[in-house]
Amino acid sequence: MSQSDSHLEEDTPIQDALAMNDEVLLSETLARLHPADVSDELEQLSAAERVNLITRAPELISGDVLAEMEDDVVEDILPFLDADRIADALSEMDNDDATQILEEMEDAQRDEVLCAATPEDRASYEESLAFDDETIGRLMQRAFVAAPEFWTVGDAITHMRETGEDLPELFFNVYVIDTAFKPIGYVPVSQLMRAQVDVRLSDLMIRKIVAIGQDVDQEEAAYQFEKYSLISAPVVNAEGRLVGMMTVDDIIHIIQDENKEDILALAGVTDAGLADTAVETVRARAPWLFINLLTAVLASLVIARFDYAITEIVALAVLMPIVASMGGNAGTQALTVAVRALSERELTPQSAWRAIRRETIAAAIIGLIFAVVLALIAYIWFGDRELALVAFIAMIVNHLFAGLAGIAVPLGLKRAGADPAVSSSVFVTTVTDVVGFFSFLGTAVIILL
Numbered sequence: 001m002s003q004s005d006s007h008l009e010e011d012t013p014i015q016d017a018l019a020m021n022d023e024v025l026l027s028e029t030l031a032r033l034h035p036a037d038v039s040d041e042l043e044q045l046s047a048a049e050r051v052n053l054i055t056r057a058p059e060l061i062s063g064d065v066l067a068e069m070e071d072d073v074v075e076d077i078l079p080f081l082d083a084d085r086i087a088d089a090l091s092e093m094d095n096d097d098a099t100q101i102l103e104e105m106e107d108a109q110r111d112e113v114l115c116a117a118t119p120e121d122r123a124s125y126e127e128s129l130a131f132d133d134e135t136i137g138r139l140m141q142r143a144f145v146a147a148p149e150f151w152t153v154g155d156a157i158t159h160m161r162e163t164g165e166d167l168p169e170l171f172f173n174v175y176v177i178d179t180a181f182k183p184i185g186y187v188p189v190s191q192l193m194r195a196q197v198d199v200r201l202s203d204l205m206i207r208k209i210v211a212i213g214q215d216v217d218q219e220e221a222a223y224q225f226e227k228y229s230l231i232s233a234p235v236v237n238a239e240g241r242l243v244g245m246m247t248v249d250d251i252i253h254i255i256q257d258e259n260k261e262d263i264l265a266l267a268g269v270t271d272a273g274l275a276d277t278a279v280e281t282v283r284a285r286a287p288w289l290f291i292n293l294l295t296a297v298l299a300s301l302v303i304a305r306f307d308y309a310i311t312e313i314v315a316l317a318v319l320m321p322i323v324a325s326m327g328g329n330a331g332t333q334a335l336t337v338a339v340r341a342l343s344e345r346e347l348t349p350q351s352a353w354r355a356i357r358r359e360t361i362a363a364a365i366i367g368l369i370f371a372v373v374l375a376l377i378a379y380i381w382f383g384d385r386e387l388a389l390v391a392f393i394a395m396i397v398n399h400l401f402a403g404l405a406g407i408a409v410p411l412g413l414k415r416a417g418a419d420p421a422v423s424s425s426v427f428v429t430t431v432t433d434v435v436g437f438f439s440f441l442g443t444a445v446i447i448l449l
Contacts, residue, residue, distance in 0.1 A: 014041040017162050018049055019126055023056070030057060035064035043073050047293040061085065063092030066101055068427035075104045083109070087116035090125075094169060095142045096250060099128040107142050136221050139245035139254070140235045146175045149184065154197030156187075170247060172232045176205045181241045183234045185209055211236045214243055218254045223345055225251045258343070261421070291426055299324075299433035306441035309449060315382045316444055319391050321372070324436035326370055327398035331428040334359050334406025339421050342414055364396070365402025371395035386447050396442035398432060405431040 014033075017026040030038065038060060042050060054061065054077060066074065066089050078101075080085070090098040090113070102125055104108055114122050124142055131137030145167060147156045156174055160167060175184040185205030195204055211234045212221050225233065225248065235244040302321075303310070312318050338355070343345035371392045377397055379388040400409060401406030409427045 007182050012049070014038070014053065015045060015049065018045075018052060018056075026053075027059060035062065036068045038065050039068035039070075039073075042077070047076060050077055051080055058085060061089055063089045063097075066090075067093050067097040071100070071104055074101060078105055078109065083112035083116040086113045087121075090117065091121055095124050095128060096139045099125060099138055102129060103133070131214065134218045135214070136212055136216045136218060136235055136246060139218055139250060140214065140246055141250070143167055143242045144175060144234070144242070144245040145171055145173075146177045146181075146183075146242055149176050149178070149200070149202040149205065151201050152197060153192055153195045153199050153201070153204070156192060156201060157197070168245075170249070171245070172247065173245075174201070175209075175234050175242060175245070176201050176339075177242055180239075182239075183211055183236065183242050209234065211240075212246060219258050219343075221246060222251050222254045222258065226255075227345075242256055280356075288426070292429070295426060295430040295433070298430060299437055302434055302437045303441070306437075306445060307327070309441055309445050312445065313387075313448055315378075315384070315387055318381075318440065319378055319387075320440050321439060322374060323391065323398055323440045324433050325392045326374075326395065327402040327432035327436045330363060330366060330399050330428060331402035331406045331432045332425070333409060334363070334403050335424055338407045338410045339424065342410060342420055346432050347411070349369055350412055356404070356411075359403045359407040360400065363399045367396040367399025370399070387444075390440065390444045390447055393443050397439040397443075398436040399437040402428070402432045416447070 014026070014029055017029045024103075042053070042065075045053065050073075058081070061077070069077075086101075090101060093101070098121075104115065105113065114125060115395055117125065128138050128140075128142070143166065145156075145160060147159065151159075171189070173188055174192060175183045176185040176187060178184050185202075185207045187204045187206070188291065189202055191204060208226060210228050210230060212224060214235050214237055224230065227248075230248070230251075232245055232247045234242050235246060237243050310320075338347060338359075341355070374395050375388040375392040378391045380386060382388075405428045409431075410424045413420045413424060413427075
């Protein structure tokens with residue numbers, strides 16, 4: 001066998017192994033791949049290929065693989081797995097990952113899996129599922145390491161060795177608690193391992209501890225991690241007692257999910273996974289397109305109001321879309337910056353007026369620059385100074401309104417309790433279209449007719 005042939009065989013994906021109907025190659029491929037790579041391969045398969053693979057190699061659905069899968073793929077394959085196998089896979093996972101898998105199940109299957117789980121695991125899952133979706137109580141790891149402040153380093157290390165199987169798979173800090181089981185500090189594991197065994201934890205611990213409430217929204221928790229540069233944080237209940245922990249790897253997933261959600265919401269769409277059908281995609285996108293249709297009709301009504309002007313001066317129909325398009329792009333720029341600033345907590349009620357003033361000034365300057373450019377284009381193209389003046393005025397006016405709408409609309413929606421990322425774009429686009437057409441055509445009627 002040549003080197004190139006050997007290399008080709010080593011890179012054979014699951015899909016090729018299935019197509020060749022080679023059980024040996026399939027087993028070797030699965031054994032060679034990292035769980036994240038197995039998950040990626042599964043996501044690329046069709047629904048029929050996934051069923052075929054699960055039937056022939058059910059052992060591949062381990063806890064590590066399930067934890068790496070996208071939610072829509074998990075939802076797609078769960079009906080083809082028996083409750084005992086799922087329960088075994090969940091037992092290998094951290095509590096937060098297992099809870100996310102249980103969320104994707106139908107109620108009947110979830111009940112079967114909970115019955116197949118050990119009593120200890122079942123109690124932990126049910127406790128997590130009792131919390132609202134996207135709260136820390138549902139996402140946190142319930143396994144953590146805590147020690148009283150009078151313990152020594154040697155006591156803590158001995159305790160961890162004796163309870164090794166019950167320790168979380170990944171942890172960075174030992175939380176120091178008082179007699180009420182409330183966290184009062186923490187000792188990084190790296191510092192613990194360097195200290196002498198007779199040193200008390202109270203002498204080592206860092207007392208400035210940031211605790212997160214179990215009812216806190218995941219977005220707020222992510223903000224706390226970013227603000228305080230945390231690698232892990234204790235989770236407390238309403239009484240301040242330690243009940244779990246969050247680690248930075250969990251927060252990274254939250255940040256990615258929130259960012260993806262905001263980006264998709266700005267476009268008025270939802271995530272279309274490989275498992276989604278065309279009908280599901282249409283159902284998710286059509287409502288927002290219908291709203292956009294209504295706003296487009298509103299802009300068209302403005303144009304219809306000035307149809308006589310367009311009939312007399314055909315050049316208006318040529319320049320009108322330029323004014324509206326430039327305003328729309330300017331509004332989208334301001335909107336994107338505002339939504340990001342709101343999500344990062346940089347745009348607050350205290351800084352709102354400063355941000356509005358900045359966007360207004362920036363919009364005026366940008367509008368002036370492109371107003372001059374458009375006026376020159378209009379004059380060179382049509383040789384009409386008055387038409388150039390119309391384009392000049394309309395461009396400035398639309399940019400001013402675009403900048404104001406881009407910052408004011410998300411601020412207003414945030415204050416009203418709505419998600420600015422979901423509905424801001426519709427309002428901003430409406431403002432820029434209506435103002436763009438009205439300012440251009442209205443100014444044209446005043447100056448040219």
